[in-house]
Amino acid sequence: MNPLALLGRIVLDFLAETGRIALFARDGLIQGLAPRYYVSQFLLQFWRIGYTSLPVVALTSFFTGGALALQIYQGSSAVTASTLVPNIVVLGICRELGPVLAGLMVSGRVGAAVAAELGTMRVTEQIDALVTLSTNPFKYLVGPRILASIISLPLLVAIGDTIGVFGGYVVGTRSLNLNAFAYINNTVDFLQTSDVISGLIKAAVFGFIIALMGCYHGFHSKGGAQGVGRATTNAVVSSAILILAANFLLTTLLFGN
């Protein structure tokens, strides 16, 4: 095939997919977040997406905070370490690493599960069955997942931030012999509310991306088991890439000046 034609096809496919995702996002938000509400579905998804992701996010945050403390200590002198370690750990965790790592971990757990579940429902005609039973799949399936994910992620990140800072504290005071009292003081003095809030805004956006990609790829899976597998992979890969891209964009917007 002509390489220019191939390039054109790739660009067109990409644009078409982007358009389909945008339309799906519109339907998910407009139909999914308007009444009628399936409260039990929302609670179920909230439990699945939020609560069951807690151990993964907590462990990731703890070890990241600890590793961060070790590296910063390497890069600072004996004099500056007592302020640099707590300052950079708390800033790095709250602004960047907390939301991004939680987003990536949850996209691997939840995005994949959502895509596989909805994908199986699609190929076994369960989504069509919903329609014939007077139930809008956007309200019953997509809406609760998007809402639960948007609410869960900031809560997860708030908990993850705390545990991440604690990880830095444990490494800093136990293995680097920093003063515990000074460590906490330096952390509290340096941290501003906006640092935490910006991280939570990021988390909400990531939550939306994860649920949207999981639902979109699940809804559009076809061709049996292989199709569902492909949908799952696509959901995880696309949400991971979108999370990293959105993180860059949000960092530019929130901390640009």
Added chain:
Amino acid sequence: MAHITLRNVRKHFGRKHVLNGIDLEVGKGRSLVVIGGSGTGKSVMLKCILGILQPDSGEILVGGENVVGLKGTARDEYLARFGMLFQGSALFDSLTVWENVAFGLIQGRGLARSTAKDTAIEKLAQVGLTSDVGNLYPAELSGGMQKRVALARAIAADPEIIFFDEPTTGLDPIMADVINNLIVDCVKRLGATTISITHDMASARKIADDIAMIYKGEIIWRGEANKVNSSGNAHVDQFIHGRAEGPIQMDVLKL
């Protein structure tokens, strides 16, 4: 007046033209069976009537009203008149059997769970299942039992129109006949108008008042069920007798 009317309905996916101008009428309370080989557009036709797929052109009238492109509450009310039995049963595997049967009543119509459960048990009894089956999950049932549950779900809300998508595919001949009998009973009891699609001729003869044959996205023959043997149409003859030789050529690689 016909209950369901399709006029020149067309639908294509990419370059593949699946429906090439379907014209079809089903009278109120009649049972139409659409026969035809795999990939001739049978399922697509049903999905167009339900609005799961949008036809490219043509009219679909139900009760005299055009129903193409309905949205919002009008669409919800329209779909509430239908029941559908899916080929693979399409039971919700995260819900128990009775919750599956009661789904349309609880989620679609807002009935209380206890009332809906009573109706579900009653409908399960109509398809020959006891109430203790109601608490099992679909995965714990055999294919034939799943089909029965799916039938109970399709008739749960007493719909005026029911679609059966290959109701006997994948069942042994005896269980297939049981399902056929249940379909005939349930439909008679409700007085519903039905369209069934199948390539199982035994099933078609049993449940049909009228038979139509679809070939390459067009209705090439229709008539009363007892006339299907003397249709005078070579395509129909080939299909009902299941012959490899005839005007319908399968795309099989010749060695």
